[in-house]
Amino acid sequence: MSLEPHIFFDEVNERQGVFHRRTFLLGGFAGLGLLALTGRLAALQLFEGRRYQSLSASNQFNFRLRTPPRGRVLDRNGVEIASNRPDFRLLVLRDEIGDVDATLDKVAELIPITPERRKALKRDIANSPRFVPVAIANDLTWDEFSRINVRTPELPGVTAEMGEARVYPFGGAFAHVIGYVSKINAEDLQKAGPSPEPLLLHPGFRIGKQGVERAFDLQLRGKPGAQKVEVDAVGRVVREDPAGDIKAIAGKDIQLTLDADIQNRALEVFGEESGGCVMMDVRNGDILCLVSSPSFDANSFVKGVSGVEYRALAQYERKPLLDKALSGLYPPGSTFKTMVALAALESGIDPNTRYTCSGAFPFGNHVFKCDKVHGTLEMTGAIATSCDIYFYRTALAVGVDKIADVARRFGLGQTFDIGISGQKPGIVPDQEWKRRYFRKSPANQKWFPGETPSVGIGQGYTVVNPLQLCVMAARLANGRKALHPRLIRSIGGVEQPRGDMVQDLSVDHAHVDFVRRAMAAVTTSGTAAQVADLGLGPIKMAGKTGTAQSHSYKGGRGAYGARGEWALRDHAWFVAFAPYDDPRYALSVLVEHGGFGAQAAAPRAREIMRVALLKDPELRSRIETPLPLPALPENAGAEGAAPPPPTLLPGAPDTPV
């Protein structure tokens, strides 16, 4: 009993001692743990702080793609022929909407969605790639747009966006040249490679499908920008950060050489007729007008044409979708006689050679006909009256190879690099061509003499497009340069090479002068004597008509001129340049199955040419020169009685008043 308190006391002391020692240990452990934490915090916050700050920022901020405005297309005077208009649209992001049906239900309360559209939308949303929005409505009115914009906070993943849509102010006038844009399709995406630019997938993006829009798509496209937004953990936008935005770089503007007024007038004068018209500035090769009729409204292609609409366009016999100015091939008919005449002059044939036209010319076992009996003619008269017999015989005298040589020098049978695709080269036949063309049937490879007379009047194998005939007229009018047509004047302000920076036309100026005089005779006394009168005083137009047979008349199917079934009628041509004395503009007009050139083509050419001439300020002053006042008697006495001649030079008359 006496020991117990002692032991008890000892025990207490021992237990207390152990406890105290271990308290220090425990405190030490806790301190170590806290120290380790401090070290870890230092590592995270002090040494790796930068890395985590950037991770935090990438959590916090998202970049939304902003589509760049597509470059505009302008005419030579800066008139917009393809531009952009504001487009209010509604986008959804698959990753941010929870229930597609619920979201569509809510959207449908604000803007109507038809059941079919709803089905298509659900499919589109399900198939959309991650982070790529789907447009569930385009072309909203301001009313609808603001209504949705107010409600978007309740609709996660739905954003109302103000974008831009392509618009063609002139509708169809430039449709073939400019083409159109449309939504990117699977094929285009495939071409873009395995990981396409995000821009291509944006619902606001449109890709050029035809003409300039397609050929210069990359230049017009621009560079996308980005909008910096602060998002929360579920991706909802909390704030916008305008300071962090990356500006979209607009696409480059493309200026064409075309003139909107001439182009519009050209399409207008064609009316319902099918055909094409090309006009060039003969001083520099600029294409002022490149029209194919009938045309189509490119704006409807931007929205996406329905199958019915497209079939209607594709199946119409006058082929609105075909660019006849570049892709349409037609026999040049009598307009080709200018080339035959040049070939004859170059071959040393005297232009005063006379042939007698009796309405028919038997050659071999075939009788070649003329449309009337012209009697005896020399070359100028034969061109003016477009006598076929004269040129059957001239062609035989010159030979097909020489004719083809001259025709090619004047631009026929070839394509020109004008920036857009779609030209067909056509055929300028000669012996070599025939050998190549019939290489599989040796019996046909030989050039038969009986084929040459047809070539003399621009028939037979010969086919050309309206652009080529315009180049021919322009080169005739220029006389010195092998003018090259130019359609693209500048890209993003950078001037493109002009069409007159080319080699000289290898031809005798005297020969060209002769043909030009003959073409002047056509419009003064020849086939186009009345119809080609411009009514612009001193300004006169020189030209050549053509009536090209499109089908054989045999069996009563085809008919000469504008008779019978449309698809079997002759093609009407007119090539011209003006003013005759100082050429500035050349054009070619084709009216497909239009009948006589003088009836269908020449009056249209006259109207189109008038617009170009009246727009030219120098020519305008020449036309509008006030009549000189009668000379004062004393002056007349002092300086002689000769009346002042009509002023031909631009500027004010220098007649003393």
Place this chain on the structure above:
Amino acid sequence: MTSSALTRPGQRERLSSKLFEVDWRLALLLCMIAGVGALMLYSIANSSWEPWADKHLIRFGVCLALMLVLSMVDLRVWFLAAYPVYVIGFVLLIAVAVFGHSALGATRWLKLGPMQIQPSELMKIGVVLALARFYHGVSANDARLSWKLLIPAALIGAPVLLVARQPDLGTAILIALTGAVVMFMAGLSSRVLAVGAIGAIAGIPPFILFVLKDYQRNRILSFLNPEADPSGNGYHSLQSKIALGSGGFLGKGYGLGSQSQLNFLPEKQTDFIFATFGEEFGFVGCFGLLVLYAAVIAISLRIASISHSHFGRLSAAGVTATFALYILINAAMVVGLAPVVGVPMPLLSYGGTVMVTVMIGFGLIMAVRVHRYAEITSGRGALL
């Protein structure tokens, strides 16, 4: 001992003397930590008292009062209540296992009328009290190594198994470690400790492979390789590190933590509030907060060591250990040194249950200080 008020008979039992003996420095530190918690909760809620900051402060006020009341309770009452509290806690744990209320895939709660109680929280105090009570009557030799030690092992093991079954791995580990600390403080042989530690470490891989549920295993695997699945299992850990790391030296500024304000950080107001704090106040803020916690631990251990009774020493040390383990486990989880287990930061995190447990614990520590001269002579206690 000089003649002071305390030496006079009965003087120590007076309420005014007892209140004077409460460690007000410790109380002030606790208030500061809770205040920082309220500050952060206000910031996370977009500068609003709703829905967390106001409740946090009200709860802390109530718990502070509870702590002061408990600190007035005579240590002999605590001594007497030790086993009953443990038994009640254990029975409630069994009740949870049999007809507990499930939430979030775990059965941790017991519905008693309008109240929901979580017996595993009660057990944190219960185990400490029971162990302290047990060791109070055990000699130093027996405490070092004897067959008697199977009793404390069972006292720890049984509730740990029940809690782990709920499943609540975090609390189970906390209870087990707290128990181990009390046994250590009581004088457990360091050899046994070493063998136990080695055994525990060796037991981790089979434990992870065969005992853990899938989601628990994934948490641990993602802790080992958080970048493997940054949006899935590794998300918590990664976002927490981003929040802390992006705070840098001085932090992004109060109310400007993008990680928490924009909800990238999950559980930002509870388990990961330390990351939010670190994002807005940076390394300087984190260091300051850890200093506050370290001061609380140091003062608590000092209180434990000046107690005259072994029960007082061990119970105060046990509660301190619980508190320290909370801090270390939570902070290690937040900084990415430990897998994500649901252990909150005491007094900083929003949540009533843990706050009640912790403040009851500090009530016990305060009681140990107030009654540090109390003599608990026999196993039966001297009150009767």
